[in-house]
Amino acid sequence: MKYFLTCLIILFSIGTVYARRTIVTTAATINNGTWTAGDTIVMKSGTWTNQAISLKANGTALQPVVLIAESPGNVILNGNSRLSFSGNYIIVSGLYFKNGTLSGAPVVEFRTSASELAHNSILENSAIANYNPINNSVDSKWISLYGTNNTVNHCSFENKTNSGTLLVVWLTSGLTVNHVISNNYFGYRNANFDGNGNELNGQEIIRIGDSSTSMTTANVSVSGNFFEKCNGEIEVISNKSCGNLYTNNLFLECKGMLTLRHGNNCTVAGNYFFGNGVSESGGVRIIGENHKVYNNYFENLRGTGYRAALCLVRGKENSALNEYFQVKNAFVAFNTIVNCSQAFSINYNSSSSLTLAPIGSVIAHNHIYNTSSGYNNVTIDQNYVANMNVTWKNNLMNQGLYTNFSFNSNQVVTGKDAKMTLAGTTIDMYEPSSTSDLLDYSTDDYNNVLEDIRGRDRGTSAKIPGASQISGSVSKVMPSKTSVGAPFFNNQTTGNDNLRINKPFSYVIINAELQLESRQSGKLCIYNLSGNELANSPIIANTNFKKLLEKGIYILSFITDKGNNFSEKIIIR
Numbered sequence: 072m073k074y075f076l077t078c079l080i081i082l083f084s085i086g087t088v089y090a091r092r093t094i095v096t097t098a099a100t101i102n103n104g105t106w107t108a109g110d111t112i113v114m115k116s117g118t119w120t121n122q123a124i125s126l127k128a129n130g131t132a133l134q135p136v137v138l139i140a141e142s143p144g145n146v147i148l149n150g151n152s153r154l155s156f157s158g159n160y161i162i163v164s165g166l167y168f169k170n171g172t173l174s175g176a177p178v179v180e181f182r183t184s185a186s187e188l189a190h191n192s193i194l195e196n197s198a199i200a201n202y203n204p205i206n207n208s209v210d211s212k213w214i215s216l217y218g219t220n221n222t223v224n225h226c227s228f229e230n231k232t233n234s235g236t237l238l239v240v241w242l243t244s245g246l247t248v249n250h251v252i253s254n255n256y257f258g259y260r261n262a263n264f265d266g267n268g269n270e271l272n273g274q275e276i277i278r279i280g281d282s283s284t285s286m287t288t289a290n291v292s293v294s295g296n297f298f299e300k301c302n303g304e305i306e307v308i309s310n311k312s313c314g315n316l317y318t319n320n321l322f323l324e325c326k327g328m329l330t331l332r333h334g335n336n337c338t339v340a341g342n343y344f345f346g347n348g349v350s351e352s353g354g355v356r357i358i359g360e361n362h363k364v365y366n367n368y369f370e371n372l373r374g375t376g377y378r379a380a381l382c383l384v385r386g387k388e389n390s391a392l393n394e395y396f397q398v399k400n401a402f403v404a405f406n407t408i409v410n411c412s413q414a415f416s417i418n419y420n421s422s423s424s425l426t427l428a429p430i431g432s433v434i435a436h437n438h439i440y441n442t443s444s445g446y447n448n449v450t451i452d453q454n455y456v457a458n459m460n461v462t463w464k465n466n467l468m469n470q471g472l473y474t475n476f477s478f479n480s481n482q483v484v485t486g487k488d489a490k491m492t493l494a495g496t497t498i499d500m501y502e503p504s505s506t507s508d509l510l511d512y513s514t515d516d517y518n519n520v521l522e523d524i525r526g527r528d529r530g531t532s533a534k535i536p537g538a539s540q541i542s543g544s545v546s547k548v549m550p551s552k553t554s555v556g557a558p559f560f561n562n563q564t565t566g567n568d569n570l571r572i573n574k575p576f577s578y579v580i581i582n583a584e585l586q587l588e589s590r591q592s593g594k595l596c597i598y599n600l601s602g603n604e605l606a607n608s609p610i611i612a613n614t615n616f617k618k619l620l621e622k623g624i625y626i627l628s629f630i631t632d633k634g635n636n637f638s639e640k641i642i643i644r
Contacts, residue, residue, distance in 0.1 A: 090134065094141070098122035098152075101138070109134035114166070116145040122152045125183050130160035132191070140165030143196055144559030155180040157187040157218075165559070166197040174204035177215040188218035198227040198560040207263055210235040210273065217241050222251040227556035229258045231303075236275045240291055242284040242312055250291045252277065256556030258299040262326075274303030280312030282393035285333030288314040295319050297555045302326040305353070305377060310337055317342060321550040323498070326351040328378060333392065335360040339367060341524045341538075343549060344380070345498055346372035346411070353378030354411075358386070360399040366524045366538045368500055370409040375447070379416035380408050385455065386427035395420070398429035405520055406437045407537040409491075409501050410446060414439050414471070418452040418459055428459035435464035436514060438537030440491050440501060441471045450474040465512055467536040484512060484536075493642060494539075496525075497551040502539040509535040525549070576610075576629055583643050587616040593631040599623060 090109035095101055098119070101112060106128040128136035136158070140146035143165030148154075151173050156163065168178050178199050181189035199213050212235050213228060223238070231237050237260065240250055257277075262270045276298060279291050289312035298320065301307045307327040308317070313334040321343040322329070329344075331337055339355055340363065346352030353374035355364055369380040376382070386397030408414040418428045439448050448471035451459075456475075463482035469489060487508040491501040503509045515532040522529050527543030535541065548554070575591035587595065589610045597606040597618070605625070606618055620643045627641060 098124045101126055106136050108136065108160075111137040111139060113139055113141050114146045116141045117147070119146060119148045119152055121150040122148060124152075124154045124156075126154075126156040126161065127158055127183055127187065128156070128161055129158040132160060135160040135162045135193075137162045137164070139163075140167075144198070144557070153178055153180070155183045156192065157181075157183040157189050159190050159192070161189060161192040163192075163194045164196045167557075167559070168197075168199040168202050170200070171202040172205055173202060173211070174206070174209050175211050177212045178202055179213065180215045180217070181221055182215070182217040189221055190218045191220045192218070193222045193224060194226060195222070195224045196226070196557045196559070198229075198557045199231075200227070200229045200560075201232075203231065203233045207233040209233050212236055212239050214238040215241060216250055218248070219246070220249050222253070223255060224251065225254045225555065225557060227256040227258075227560040229256070231260050232263075234263050234271055234274060236273055236278045236309075238277045240277075240279040240289065240312075242280045242287050242289055244284050244287050247288050247290050247314075250289075252291065252293045252296065254295040254550075254555045256297050256299070256552065256560070257301055258297075260301045260303045262303050270304045272304065275306045275309045276301045276303065277307075278309040278311060279315055280310075280334065282311060282333055285311045285313075285392055286335075287312050288336070289334075291315045293317045293320060295550050295555065296321070297550045297552055298322045298325055299552075300324050305351075305356075306330040306332060310334055313337065316340075319547055319550065321345070321498070323347070324349045324352060326353075326374075328353040328356045328374075328382075330356040331358055331362050332356075333359065333396070335362070337362050339364045341366045341547065342368070343498070343500070343524075344369045344372060346370065346374075348373060350374075351378055354380035354382075356382045356384060357398055357401050357403070358384045359396045361401075362398075363402045365402065365404045365406060365520055366522075367406045368409075368524055368538045369406065369411055369414075370500065372411040375413040375450075376416055376419050376421070379413040379419075379450075380411040381406065381414065382416040382419055383429045383432065383461070385418050385420040385425045385429070385452065387425045388427055395425055397427040399431050401429065401432040402517075404433065404435045404437065404517060405523070405534065405536070405538055407501070407524075407539065408437065408439045410441055410443070413447045413450055415449045416452075417449065417461060417476075418454070418456055419450075420452070420454075423454070426455040428456050430458065430460040432460070433462045433464065434466065435462070435516065436512075436534065436536045437466045438489065438509065439466070439468040439471060440489055440537075441469060444470040445472070447472045447474060449476040451476050464516075465514060465536065467509060467512060487511075489537075497549045499641075500539075500549075503535070503537065503541050505541055507535075507541060509537065510541065512536055522546075575631055580641065580643060583620055583622070585616075585618050585620055585641065585643075587627075589614060589616065589629075591631045593629055596628040596630075598626045598628065 130136040311333040490504040490507040493499040524538040526546030
């Protein structure tokens with residue numbers, strides 16, 4: 072993690088003779104100042120209304136120019152306030168854009184003019200919430216990312232209601248930008264609709280590039296972010312460039328996809344998709360060439376077709392840049408798919424103008440685990456399928472349905488017991504136990520897959536199907552709401568006034584009996600997946616609660632006396 076305060080301590084420790092620390096109260100003071108390497112501009116705590124900040128400065132790697140809140144989260148910008156900055160090595164930290172009505176212009180822009188861009192600069196520990204034009208039909212962005220080698224890190228973005236993508240990476244054809252978007256919280260984005268009730272286009276959370284620059288290698292890293300209820304449109308993330316990396320991100324109840332819409336040579340590895348049964352929740356959609364999608368986890372997604380857990384789309388002959396390129400040489404391997412309405416949708420497209428089925432692609436060593444036989448494991452659209460070339464290899468699938476898909480035992484292995492168990496991660500995920508039948512299907516294929524979704528060593532000869540190895544040291548942590556976003560930010564929508572309170576209870580399940588120990592007083596409720604309340608009991612701190620439950624899946628809801636709500640899914644086998 073890269074926090075500004077740590078950087079500041081380092082800077083002061085090496086001794087900066089000419090550095091200035093200037094407290095400011097207006098945008099004009101910032102805009103009209105002459106700032107040099109090592110300067111720190113401190114924005115006075117309070118409400119800044121209708122303040123358009125335009126910072127131009129040049130720092131160095133060791134002596135950046137810093138724009139910082141006097142107290143993080145207590146510099147509140149509203150009305151038409153916005154921020155733009157350009158130059159080199161600028162750090163912006165601690166700002167809170169809250170309940171503004173800015174219309175049209177970006178809230179934060181990594182440039183001050185078309186020719187003055189930001190490079191090697193950081194936006195961190197800042198938040199934008201409920202910052203929308205009065206008219207939701209106005210298309211505007213919250214973050215416009217220009218320049219090169221910039222970072223958006225540990226920021227929180229919540230409740231964007233107007234049209235327009237939340238964060239856009241703008242590209243220049245042929246220029247590799249090397250940006251990093253990491254450890255941020257994105258939440259509560261609902262769709263705007265046209266007169267026919269269709270989702271308006273362009274309501275993504277993140278878009279990297281556009282059609283015109285889609286063949287440009289951007290080399291943007293999107294990692295460690297938490298996406299919650301991001302429902303603006305089918306593309307939660309819209310990849311429209313080449314060479315980007317998406318890793319260790321978590322998508323919770325999002326009615327959309329991580330979509331490789333344009334561009335080639337992207338990697339989607341080690342991400343988590345939890346649908347929790349929400350309609351239209353999806354996984355990864357693949358279009359284009361040489362994409363790698365591996366070590367990802369998908370659970371309880373309800374999307375089908377384009378919104379399936381994994382969708383390989385049919386392409387168009389002589390496709391224009393804004394249309395659908397043929398899927399070529401896709402590598403889809405070592406993914407775990409649990410109780411998803413449609414695990415694989417292959418060759419899918421709703422348009423008869425798209426005639427090019429996927430070719431040269433591999434679907435190998437994936438694991439579909441279903442607790443019911445009613446889920447659709449594989450669906451292949453038969454339109455223009457004659458020339459399709461997809462190699463299926465050693466995919467483990469326990470039960471479920473197949474549409475237009477026949478297979479042999481080398482392609483799909485059925486009828487085996489993976490002996491899955493809950494891992495006790497931030498959000499419980501299924502992983503194989505030490506006696507799993509997956510051990511019988513290990514492989515030495517694909518030496519480029521060196522670790523599993525949680526950073527355990529895959530080795531060269533013992534890689535098992537699915538995203539998780541059975542043994543090894545965990546070195547990667549699933550993102551959580553406590554580990555991402557601006558540390559000062561309180562999630563206004565969910566009412567979690569303190570996201571960093573430790574869970575006040577622990578529990579074990581022994582012979583179908585829930586045994587819970589509470590460290591705080593409060594109320595415990597237990598619900599089944601139909602929403603029926605099975606228990607509603609007051610809890611006294613440092614006491615035990617026990618209840619026998621039938622086989623099934625349940626939701627525990629614990630509300631402390633202070634009003635903090637903690638929910639957790641449990642499974643009784």
